[in-house]
């Protein structure tokens with residue numbers, strides 16, 4: 279559909295119907311919805327793979343869901359989905375296919391891009407990664423001095439850091455505990471300094487992860503890491519080959535840096551950075567958990583891909599999650615979305631989702647190049663739930679903002695915990711269930727009074743409730759379950775981008791800052807004049823130089 283024939287989203291009859299429905303529902307109360315339908319707690323649930331999804335605590339009726347699905351149909355979400363899976367160039371501003379789903383396709387799948395089946399190349403790289411991982415894990419691959427590799431340092435940023443770093447934490451109980459795995463991303467030298475200060479260079483492998491291999495933070499850190507290694511080993515350039523490998527789409531730049539392209543693990547421009555940790559970018563993770571576990575994770579991704587592609591709208595979980603976000607963002611003025619995992623291992627999960635969601639859907643221009651008149655991607659935030667309870671949950675419970683939230687929890691701990699620590703799991707999960715209950719149903723003034731609370735404190739101790747949440751529950755956090763969860767969120771983000779008619783796969787908004795940093799740097803170091811620098815930045819640069827004694 280071209281720009282002229284495509285109606286503006288908020289002028290479609292489906293949008294108008296949702297707005298009218300929202301008006302008509304008014305201040306719908308979750309307690310009333312449950313009172314009217316006692317089976318709601320089981321009826322409003324879905325299953326995908328190992329994930330049980332409870333969406334009963336949402337401010338929706340059956341009609342709301344129908345109207346939301348009508349909007350998805352009107353905006354052709356499934357048409358765009360099929361185009362993505364077919365390898366069409368749906369990332370129009372970069373003229374690229376969007377095929378992270380090919381990274382987890384089975385060996386015999388056929389996915390064509392520019393007349394070529396990309397699946398054999400995907401599996402060739404996976405096989406190369408597997409062989410390399412086994413050589414590291416077995417000790418066959420040694421460093422320049424002949425010592426076994428015991429430390430892996432991944433240097434990358436954004437999508438070349440957040441995914442593997444998150445997944446390494448998530449799957450820590452499946453990792454080889456004899457390996458030390460660290461992630462360096464920040465161009466602040468302190469990051470690399472802290473990562474290597476207690477490591478023996480002779481036992482350290484650096485994985486330089488960069489899709490473009492031009493990202494200044496990564497190339498700067500990689501150069502410093504190389505200097506550190508060669509100084510520590512008192513070795514020449516020839517030591518680099520045993521201690522540096524690259525993950526990239528850019529063989530030319532990799533070789534310019536001095537890494538033998540035989541030690542490069544390739545991926546392709548149809549893999550977006552924030553959709554890439556199941557590509558070669560996951561090498562550090564694969565070394566840590568082993569190739570078999572990595573493939574189990576890919577199978578988990580693929581399972582949800584198949585579900586997204588085949589499940590009808592009524593039971594399509596990514597569709598539902600995407601549409602619920604549209605409901606709150608566009609019809610309830612919710613500005614943010616909290617993701618609250620009740621698992622210590624998911625400590626980096628929400629940070630990972632921030633890039634996935636906010637870099638994908640933080641756009642004010644639609645696919646037709648026009649400014650949108652509707653809200654797009656939310657602010658995504660959150661940390662592991664129990665810690666949040668003692669920090670910012672106050673605002674979710676009694677603040678003035680509507681904050682829809684996803685609660686993610688597991689029936690069993692995965693780690694080999696001592697019996698006492700296993701017992702703690704029920705306490706963790708009691709909190710998990712109690713919080714969504716409290717958020718949904720709150721506590722009335724009468725309930726507070728019945729506890730004998732002094733009248734002047736009653737308003738303070740009242741919880742209005744009615745805060746919507748999705749509960750995602752699985753048996754345990756395995757590699758497959760992690761893959762399922764990530765694919766679920768990838769496709770949720772896709773659904774929202776499709777409805778909002780934005781290109782979820784470019785990221786032009788990060789470019790300006792990079793250009794300006796390059797312009798400003800000579801002013802900091804050499805005191806160079808930067809033409810057209812604004813008054814505030816000029817004064818700040820002067821202050822900085824003064825503080826540095828320059």
Ligand SMILES: O=P(O)(O)OC[C@H]1O[C@H](O)[C@H](O)[C@@H](O)[C@@H]1O
Nearest residue numbers: 436437438488489490493551788
């Ligand atoms: O992997 P790289 O090419 O080094 O890119 C790393 C990151 O930086 C860019 O600026 C983008 O905002 C991210 O989408 C990307 O993941």
